[in-house]
Amino acid sequence: MPLLGRDFFLRDVESVARALVGRELRHGRVSLRITEVEAYGHDDTASHARFGSTSRTAPMFEEGGALYVYLCYGIHQMVNVVADEEGTGSAVLIRSCEVVRGLDVVRARRGGKSGPALLTGPGKVGQALAVDVGQSGQRLDRRGGVTLHPGSLARALLCGPRIGIDYADSADRRRAWRFAMEGTAWVSHRAGLS
């Protein structure tokens, strides 16, 4: 299966977020189709980039196509796709996926869970893909690690405000920067999407 090339990522983060729904993330034997994402921009008080580049967030400022992984609540490995030109500081959080390949591996990694509990929520995506902060900064358009493939595009997208960003300014909280595939069961929070 072909890789998505560098140009795919070199657009504004909202465009990349919309274009990511339906695509496939691969790592080893596991292939996941992206069903729900959130965009985090530069000049966005919800974004980790709001303090500029730090040791944790440096990959966000790389050229689009880098992987950005961070630890949340000391437990969860959160998987993001970096967007736009080098130095911008924007990324797309992968919130939910459906399993395309490697269901047995994913189930084992996810403690035997089934149904929506298997893979709706960003921490679960990191666990299912076996991605951790040690891989933050890797390229998604080079074979050998985590890679991104065309998959099949969503018929239509639902959108709504992002989850878990109460600390942000009200204008940023209201941005409709969460995108989900219409008709899929693989969405972490259905409320607020339309």
Added chain:
DNA sequence: ACAAGGATCCTCT
């Protein structure tokens, strides 16, 4: 050097 809090998940009620 310190204190605060988090782009979450699971379990229990």
Added chain:
DNA sequence: GAGGATCCTTGTT
């Protein structure tokens, strides 16, 4: 619906 887990990152002193 509520609360605890768990530890790193950040701004501040």
